[in-house]
Amino acid sequence: MILVTGANGHFGNATINFLLEKGVQGNQISALVRKEESAVEFRNRGVNAVIGDYDSYDSLLNAFKGVDKLLFVSGSDLLNRLSQHQNVINAAKEARVKHIVYTSISAKNETETSPLWLVVKSHLQTEQWLKESGVDFTILKNNLYMDLIPAFVGEKVLETGLIYLPTEDGKVGAVLRSELAEATAKVLIGVDHEGKVYDFSNPEAFSYQEVAKVISDITGKSINYVSPSAEEYADTLSKYGVPQDFIELFSSFAVAQAQGELDTTNDDLEKILNRKPTSIKEFLSQVYTQATPI
Structure with missing residues (x-):
């Protein structure tokens, strides 16, 4: 049995879809959701659904019974994430889960000087707990979702002709969330992944100067890139x-990119997918091809 936490989130749901596409039977997949109404959708698709909450140890312990592999999608509640993650690992251990696959973060700076330290520190502690748990584990260090780039660029970029972001000349090895989910599904059904730490970054990092040029080329609209100070950026927003x-x-994510913290490139994702991940040019072409120059 494979259990996927955060199942009604984008990443968890996409991973379940890939598991089904790759031949895993629905009765061999469990979706962890917090509310009964969320469970109905999965059950209608032939997938098991169990109720559990990262804040409730007993609910997790009950949900994890009979689970062989657990996809542990990191929590989004940054203030309470450490206690929640400890609950997940301890409950999985007590329930005798055989293998935990954890979604972590790919970042170069793993110290308190990082602008992303609030995010990074909980991931590092969780990774340490996993390594000390005695349960087989796989850690997936996921880079920034490429899907978020249009949000950083701004929804009115074609109207303003401007990308205004304090990322300086920094590059990022962002990857599509769907490709991360597909690779995760392959890890869950694959073999020899125990004890491995994968860096799921794009083999080609890019800057926002490049993003501006690509959007300009696609749309025929001149897009300029300006990098203000973080203070100017915050004041403007x-x-x-x-x-x-x-x-x-x-x-915080913009400053981290300016400092090169997400400028990691790797072929781990390419090897798991058995193909090159989508490039930023391909992704932006999909997003902006239908856009009409203003």
């Missing part, structure tokens, strides 16, 4: 009424 939580999150 605040003036447009962007929520503070959003500003802080995007600012």
Whole structure:
């Protein structure tokens, strides 16, 4: 039995779809969801669904019974993530789960000086707990989702002709979330992945200067790239009424990219997929091909 946590999230749901596509029977997959109404969708697709919450140890222990492989999708509650992750690992150990596959982060700077330290530190601690748990594990260090690049660029980029982002000349080895999910499914059904740490980054990193050029070439609209200071960026977003939580999150990821923290390139993902991951040019072509120059 393979259990996927965060099953009604984009990543967990996509992984389940790939498991089904690759021939895993629905009755051999369990989807962990927090509410009964979310379980109905999976059961209608022939997939088992169990109720569990990272904050509830007993619910996790019950959900993990009979599970051979657990896809442990990292929690999104940054303030409570450490205690939640400890619950998952301890419950999996007590339930005698044989193999845990964990979604971590790919980042060069794993110290308190990182702009992403709030995110990174919980991943590092979770990785350590996994290595000390005595349970077979695989760690997937996932780079930034390429799917988020249009959000960083801005939804009105064709109207303004401007990418305004404090990423300087930094590059990022971003990858499509769907390709990460496909690779994860292959790890779950594959062999000889125990004890491995994979860096799932794109073999080609890119900068936002390159993003601006690609969008310009695709749409015929001249797109300029300007990198303000992080303070100027935050002030500008605040003036447009962007929520503070959003500003802080995007600012931290932008500064991390400026500092090259996500500038990792690797062929681990390519090897698992058995093909090259989608490039930024291919992705942006899909996003902006239907856009009409203004």
